[in-house]
Every structure is written in structure tokens, then in C-alpha cells.
Amino acid sequence: xxxxxxxxxxxxxxxxxxxxxxxxxxxxxxxxxxxxxxxxxxxxxxxxxxxxxxxxxxxxxxxxxxxxxxxxxxxxxxxxxxxxxxxxxxxxxxxxxxxxxxxxxxxxxxxxxxxxxxxxxxxxxxxxxxxxxxxxxxxxxxxxxxxx
Amino acid sequence: xxxxxxxxxxxxxxxxxxxxxxxxxxxxxxxxxxxxxxxxxxxxxxxxxxxxxxxxxxxxxxxxxxxxxxxxxxxxxxxxxxxxxxxxxxxxxxxxxxxxxxxxxxxxxxxxxxxxxxxxxxxxxxxxxxxxxxxxxxxxxxxxxxxxxxxxxxxxxxxxxxxxxxxxxxxxxxxxxxxxxxxxxxxxxxxxxxxxxxxxxxxxxxxxxxxxxxxxxxxxxxxxxxxxxxxxxxxxxxxxxxxxxxxxxxxxxxxxxxxxxxxxxxxxxxxxxxxxxxxxxxxxxxxxxxxxxxxxxxxxxxxxxxxxxxxxxxxxxxxxxxxxxxxxxxxxxxxxxxxxxxxxxxxxxxxxxxxxxxxxxxxxxxxxxxxxxx
Numbered sequence: 001x002x003x004x005x006x007x008x009x010x011x012x013x014x015x016x017x018x019x020x021x022x023x024x025x026x027x028x029x030x031x032x033x034x035x036x037x038x039x040x041x042x043x044x045x046x047x048x049x050x051x052x053x054x055x056x057x058x059x060x061x062x063x064x065x066x067x068x069x070x071x072x073x074x075x076x077x078x079x080x081x082x083x084x085x086x087x088x089x090x091x092x093x094x095x096x097x098x099x100x101x102x103x104x105x106x107x108x109x110x111x112x113x114x115x116x117x118x119x120x121x122x123x124x125x126x127x128x129x130x131x132x133x134x135x136x137x138x139x140x141x142x143x144x145x146x147x148x
Numbered sequence: 149x150x151x152x153x154x155x156x157x158x159x160x161x162x163x164x165x166x167x168x169x170x171x172x173x174x175x176x177x178x179x180x181x182x183x184x185x186x187x188x189x190x191x192x193x194x195x196x197x198x199x200x201x202x203x204x205x206x207x208x209x210x211x212x213x214x215x216x217x218x219x220x221x222x223x224x225x226x227x228x229x230x231x232x233x234x235x236x237x238x239x240x241x242x243x244x245x246x247x248x249x250x251x252x253x254x255x256x257x258x259x260x261x262x263x264x265x266x267x268x269x270x271x272x273x274x275x276x277x278x279x280x281x282x283x284x285x286x287x288x289x290x291x292x293x294x295x296x297x298x299x300x301x302x303x304x305x306x307x308x309x310x311x312x313x314x315x316x317x318x319x320x321x322x323x324x325x326x327x328x329x330x331x332x333x334x335x336x337x338x339x340x341x342x343x344x345x346x347x348x349x350x351x352x353x354x355x356x357x358x359x360x361x362x363x364x365x366x367x368x369x370x371x372x373x374x375x376x377x378x379x380x381x382x383x384x385x386x387x388x389x390x391x392x393x394x395x396x397x398x399x400x401x402x403x404x405x406x407x408x409x410x411x412x413x414x415x416x417x418x419x420x421x422x423x424x425x426x427x428x429x430x431x432x433x434x435x436x437x438x439x440x441x442x443x444x445x446x447x448x449x450x451x452x453x454x455x456x457x458x459x460x461x462x463x464x465x466x467x468x469x470x471x472x473x474x475x476x477x478x479x480x481x482x483x484x485x486x487x488x489x490x491x492x493x494x495x496x497x498x499x500x501x502x503x504x505x506x507x508x509x510x511x512x513x514x515x516x517x518x519x520x521x522x
Contacts, residue, residue: 004280005310006362006404012284019223026207026216033212045206084357085403126215133219140226144233 007143010083014136017081021063021132024056025125028117035116057111060125064108067094067128071101086135093131100127153208153217157199160224164196167236177242179250181268184286188235195227234285238270245271245295251522252489253288256304259488260376261476267311269304271295281307283314298496298511302384305376305490309369312473319469320368324462328364331458332356348449355401355453362404364462367414371466374418378478379427380493382415383501386435393442400444401453409439410454417463422477492518 030048033039040046066081068074070091082090094100103124110117117125171189202220207213249269257266265286273280273289279300281288288307294300313320332352339348373381389408392398401407412435419428447453470477481488492514500507 003362003402003404004282006365008282008284010361015223015226018219022216022219022223026213029212029216033210043206043210046210084361122212129219130215133222137222137226140229144229 004143007139010085011136011139011143013080014082014086014132014139017063018129018132018136020059021125022129024060025122025129027052027056028060028125029122032117032119032122057114061108061111063128064104064111067104068101071095082132082135083139086139089138090131090135093134094128097127100124103127149214150209150211153214153221154203156221157203157208157217157224160221160228161196161199161203163228164192164199167232168192168196171236171239176239177246179247180239180242181250183265184235184268185239188231188239191231191235195224195231199224234282234287237272238268238287238289241270241272243271245292248295248519248522249290252518253304255518255522256308256489259476259481259485259490260305260308261474262308262312263473264311264315267308279303279307281310283311286311296515298493298514299387299500300384301489301493302373302377302381303388305373305381306369308376309372310365312372312475313365313368316469316473319472320372320466321364321462321469322465323468324364324465325360327461328356328359328458331455335452351449352452358401358403359458363401363406366405367411367459367462368466370411370414371418371463372470372475374415375422375467375470375477376475376481377490378422378494379419379424379431380490380497382412382419382427382431383497385412385415386431386438389438393438393444396444398439398442398444399446399450401447406454410459413454413456414459414463417460418467421463421467422479487517487521489518489521 027048030046031053033043033046034048063081070087071094097103103120107117107121107124109115110121168189171185171192176185202208202217208217246269249271250266253266253269256262257264267281267286267288270287270289271292271294273291275291277289277291279288279290288304288311290300290304332355335352336349338344339346339352370381370385385408389398389412392400392408397408399407399409401410416428416432419425419431476484478490478494481490485491496507496511496514499510503510
């Protein structure tokens with residue numbers, strides 16, 4: 001009668017979101033590198049397909065809408081990205097970055113308008129991902145402890 | 149940094165290979181479930197392939213991808229540890245108790261008419277973590293030495309409930325979800341209409357979310373366990389509640405689990421549905437005395453956390469779900485089998501309550517009786 005069944009479901013959901021966001025960020029980082037001739041020469045195997053960019057944009061935009069809802073305490077922040085038990089803590093961690101709202105709005109605009117993402121945009125994405133990584137890791141610790 | 153990342157990814161791939169070598173070796177117990185073993189090997193091979201893909205992709209050579217690669221590494225590590233903790237250790241520790249439980253669970257599944265593949269029962273748990281189930285891996289863990297106990301065994305039926313809930317969730321809860329939403333929506337509206345404390349709105353939303361995220365599942369498993377093993381489950385719940393009472397937790401709710409008090413009401417409701425009115429009266433007398441003696445605090449607004457109407461609505465829904473999938477209830481088992489394990493568990497509880505000094509001998513005899521059955 002431990003918490004393990006519920007925790008395991010929540011953890012699987014968070015892994016899915018964390019991996020999708022991280023892969024999207026990697027796609028944008030690669031796209032950025034490909035704009036630079038030196039990097040292109042240095043990493044000859046580096047490539048990103050238009051489909052990968054479209055998929056990354058689409059997922060990141062959906063996630064950003066949800067993050068904005070979360071930061072504004074909107075009740076419609078969707079649970080499909082992360083369990084409710086994690087949302088509050090994620091929100092608290094994100095709010096520690098006072099420039100986040102501004103950074104994310106710029107990022108959202110650039111992706112929507114299919115503009116080249118900037119280094120600041122990539123930093124904002126990294127912040128979202130590493131914070132998600134912390135949440136996922138915390139949940140994993142709970143899962144391990146519940147098992148004993 | 150790139151060299152360091154390459155090093156730790158290589159180390160990760162090696163860790164998966166070492167586990168694979170042990171699982172493919174000759175010292176795995178011959179009675180270990182072949183599918184479980186094969187799936188574990190598959191999961192490790194797939195993890196190894198994914199790690200190698202990253203190593204060979206050249207991504208680890210790119211410094212600007214470092215933070216993303218660290219997130220990848222952390223995720224792989226957790227994946228590896230999940231396999232290690234919930235599968236590898238189950239296989240490595242498979243021994244005589246597991247063989248015994250394998251036969252016992254086969255018998256229980258026959259008696260309850262459960263058509264799912266039987267789970268692996270492992271004794272890698274301990275008395276603190278007690279019984280737990282991981283439906284995604286089809287395992288139930290019980291404390292070491294549990295093959296020599298009977299009074300906790302009704303909780304095995306609760307864990308079986310988790311496996312059934314994973315497969316038949318819609319049958320158990322779909323009728324109930326709209327009723328739950330309606331209840332909390334109405335309460336939120338009442339806050340507005342009656343100008344009550346606005347803080348109640350977030351309180352209701354929080355409780356509504358807990359119902360959806362954990363409580364429905366736990367109540368469902370309690371209902372299923374009661375349906376399958378009858379009054380014995382109420383006694384086992386009382387035994388567990390004794391531990392909670394020392395921490396003032398009888399009425400406390402957690403995001404994953406409802407309060408012990410609410411769970412007992414759920415159990416009583418299902419027992420009533422099965423025709424165990426007399427037994428409910430007896431156990432309820434004991435329960436009320438227990439509540440009186442333990443004097444645990446009742447939280448503010450408790451009535452709105454676990455309303456009886458919601459518990460009963462979910463109970464009805466689970467009862468219909470059990471009937472739809474043709475599970476044999478405890479009364480059904482009594483009719484169809486001369487001595488089902490569920491009956492032995494009920495007798496064990498009656499015996500320990502009537503004649504506790506003699507219980508040790510009686511328990512040993514009953515365990516022997518189960519051994520003969522399986």
C-alpha cells in the first residue's frame with residue numbers, strides 16, 4: 001500500500017515531457033550551430049531536418065502556453081505535461097527567474113514567426129529544461145524511496 | 149567537458165552491459181518467469197542502444213549541447229536504476245519464497261477468476277515499505293519473510309487491484325468522474341453564491357486534483373480487495389490504521405492516498421453491498437472504539453474532502469466494474485471452492501481475535517493448509 005503506483009505513473013508522465021522538451025531544445029541548438037560556417041565545418045555530421053524543426057517548434061509552443069498559464073495561476077494549466085503534484089514546485093522554481101516572463105515571450109514570438117532563435121532564447125529554453133530535470137529527479141528519488 | 153561527458157556515457161553503457169551479462173548467465177533461478185526475464189533483457193538492450201546512439205552521434209563533442217547532454221545522461225541513469233530496482237533485483241533475488249508465492253498467486257487468480265497474466269511476487273520489500281505493486285512491470289512486492297504471515301495477506305488483493313485498475317480503469321471509474329466534477333463545481337459555486345471564504349476555492353481544487361491523481365485509484369483498489377477477500381480486508385486495514393494513529397494520521401490525507409478513516413468507510417460500503425451487514429456491525433464497533441481511543445484530530449472541512457456520497461458513488465461504479473469483468477467476489481468464491489485462500493484469511497482474523505494466545509499454532513496450521521492447496 002505504498003505510494004509507488006501513483007508515483008510511477010507521475011514519473012512516467014514527467015519523463016515523457018522532459019525528454020520531448022530536451023530533444024526540442026537540442027534541435028534548436030543544432031539549427032543555430034548550422035547557421036554558423038565555422039561550426040558547420042567543425043561538425044560535418046551535424047544536421048537537422050525541417051520536420052525535426054517543425055516538431056520541436058510545435059511541442060515547445062504548446063509547452064510555453066502551458067508555462068504561461070502556470071505562471072499566471074490559470075486553472076487551465078494542462079496536466080498532460082506534468083502531474084499536478086509537480087506543477088506548484090515547478091512554478092516556484094521558474095518564478096525565481098525574474099526575467100523569465102520577458103524571455104519566454106520573446107522566445108515564443110521568435111518560434112511563432114519562424115525567426116532564428118538567439119543565444120538568449122537558448123538560455124531561456126535551457127532554464128526550462130534544467131528546472132524540469134530537477135523536478136523529474138526529485139520525483140525519481142521519491143519513487144526510489146517508496147520502494148525502499 | 150566533452151571528454152568528461154563521453155566518459156560517463158561510456159560508463160553508463162558498460163553498466164547496462166554488466167547487468168545484461170548477469171541476466172544472460174547461468175545462475176538465474178530456473179523458475180523465474182521467462183517473459184519477465186526476456187522483457188528485462190530487452191529493456192536493458194534498448195537502453196544500451198539508446199546510449200550508444202548518443203555516443204556515436206557526435207553530439208557529445210559539441211560544447212553548446214553540454215547542458216542538454218547532462219539532462220540526457222540523468223534521464224538514462226534514472227532509466228537504468230528503474231530497471232535495476234524494479235526488475236534486475238527481482239530476478240537476482242528470486243528464490244524459494246518467490247516460488248511459493250508464484251503457486252499461491254496462481255491459486256488466488258483461479259479463485260477470483262482473474263484472466264490477467266499472473267504477476268511476479270517478489271520479497272524484496274521490507275516491513276516499512278510493506279506491500280507495493282508496479283503495474284507497468286506486473287510485479288507485486290511483499291516484505292521478506294511474508295510467506296510465513298497471514299494477517300497482512302488481504303493486502304495482496306489490494307495490490308492485485310492496482311493491476312486490474314491499470315487494465316480496466318474505464319470500467320471502474322468512468323461513471324464516477326462526472327459525479328466527482330459536479331460535486332466540486334457545485335461547492336465552488338456555493339463559495340461564490342454564499343460569499344464564503346474565497347480560499348475554499350483553491351482548497352476544493354486541490355482536493356479534486358488529489359481525487360483524480362491518486363485517491364480514485366486507491367479507493368478503487370480498496371473496493372476491489374474488499375470485493376475479493378471480504379471482511380478480512382477491513383481487519384487488515386484496521387491493523388494498518390493502528391500505525392497511522394501513532395502519527396495522528398487517521399483523518400489525514402496525502403496527495404497519493406486518502407485518509408484511513410475514509411478508506412474504512414469505503415470498505416464498509418462494499419461489505420454492505422456484498423451482504424456482510426452483521427460483520428460490518430461487529431467491525432464498526434471495534435473501529436469506533438479505536439477512533440475513540442486514538443483521538444486523532446479531524447482536519448477542518450473534512451466533510452468536503454471525503455463526502456460519503458462520493459465514496460458510495462465510486463463504490464457502486466467499482467462494484468459494477470468487478471461484475472462486468474466477471475471477477476468472483478468473496479461470497480462467489482465460498483460457493484465455488486471448498487476452501488479458497490480468502491476463506492482461510494477470514495478464519496485467521498476470526499481466530500486471532502477470539503484466541504490470540506493460540507494464534508501462532510493456528511497460523512502455522514493454516515499456512516500448511518494453503519501449501520497443500522497450491
